[in-house]
Amino acid sequence: MKFKLLLSLLFVFASINLFAQAQHSTEIGVETDNDSYLLRGSDRYYTDGIYFYYRHALSTDGNDNLKNKVLGFEFGQKIFNPQAGSVADIYGVDHADLVDRPFATYLYVGSTLNLLYANESNLKLSAQLGIVGPDAFGKQVQDWVHKTFGFYHPSGWEYQIKNDPEINLSAEYNRLLARTTGVDISFSSYGNLGNGFTGAGLGFLLRLGNFNQLFNSVSTQSTASQGNKITPLHKHELFFYYKPLINYVAYDATIQGGLLETHHEAGSQEITLDKEPFIFSNQLGVDFTTNRFTFDVAAIVHTRDTKEMIRSTHQWGAITGMYRFK
Template identity: 45%
Template structure:
């Protein structure tokens, strides 16, 4: 009887350990950005973004002691930009160029045991008509019964896009029984489409995992995990104020190498952004919703702008 009870306790302990240690090596994700998610009836500036990605975690037992996790990812993304409206047939009234940006991205992520993160990525793609921004927006508006689109004849011209990006994050402190957290985030971009840098402070509160095991950093996936997650399910609120220096933005200024786009503007060199969001994540799924507010980005009559973002992610092994 004692043996049976002892065995049962060991069995329960094993189940608990397996449940807590269960991780999946792969993740598929979909993220959609649109200003209509805020219910304001606007359709301006950064009007739509759609992103698909695949992530995979490498075998963690083969990594150096100070490296908790290493992942790679492949992404396909498209961004669309309007003036004050998708119906702006007169170029004289446009306060921002029509522009599209279509790209494929490859990235590597290094998650360290001290909860610092380094990400390096490269994009290849195109701006202009080849980005399918006009076709995508017209298809979307027809599908959901929105107004007619006009003005893309004056969009930014075709240009090959080659961009490099580096990001660095670091946990600053975690307090209140791991329910409140502050981190630093910084990035730098260099390329034919986007060049600039920025830095911000990330605040999270709720049921949190370490930055190398968190849905916020897309690191729930694992492969022979070294360190157990703090919680099986995350649910948290986050806020990230960030100051951005914009060196060049081809979706506003046109080609870096010529001046053949019919409508272009200067860019505001300093842009402040504030992101607010909520995230729920189990070991298999993540749902994220956020809103992002930006100060004026264009040297024109264009105003400040905001949009919503919805992310859905699914993790699996095979």
């Protein structure tokens, strides 16, 4: 009798837990990027980023091959500096020749549709509307941060990329290649097309630890789900990952300025430079999920963005936190 009662209680508990997980169809969160997170005392190149996310899982009823479908909306800002946030010598005189990567800011709103399949492949489509230039408020944000936390006063923003409206589209494709206990490897790729950013990249993702399938994992931004089609490998994810990518850059408005703009006209102090066509990136990180929360902490290292950059690499840290609810 006690054994039957115990089985009944376990069944009820499992049913409640499964239902609770199935109802976590929406998540909100924030990502913050900064080169100071790596404690190297640097303030250069891609120096700061902030992103706000909203994701909601859509129904996949009637499609056995589609395990998960997630609609997302986001708002973000990226800030770029040259070799320092101040291009002044000890006498306070600005030097344009110190601008080895342009001052630039990209501000945008965007939407994503993430289609995740039973064979553990996914196609994520994205569209962004944004602006590069003074109206993206990079100078104001950097001035406020440096003043609030007692850092040096930035200078040189008069050389920043001019205002240019952006329409950018992208597609990301991932697919599982192999898996054994505690280890798997996936193919990763993306393509960008727009008047702000055009290019492509490919590489792989290696995961070590307790991870879930790619249709319900923090790795593919698919922890939100709807319905009972998904049986995760683990209740909670906790794994380390390594993601190297080879990136081809056809155009980058934060380096070259607006695609349709006329640069260096009389009176303009805008400084634009030549982009490097190929960039190699490495990302190392750790992911952890609970029934409600998702966390990602990563370190990213890029080879130089421009031919003029005095440093052969630059790096930053990224911290992301998400909260799921019904």
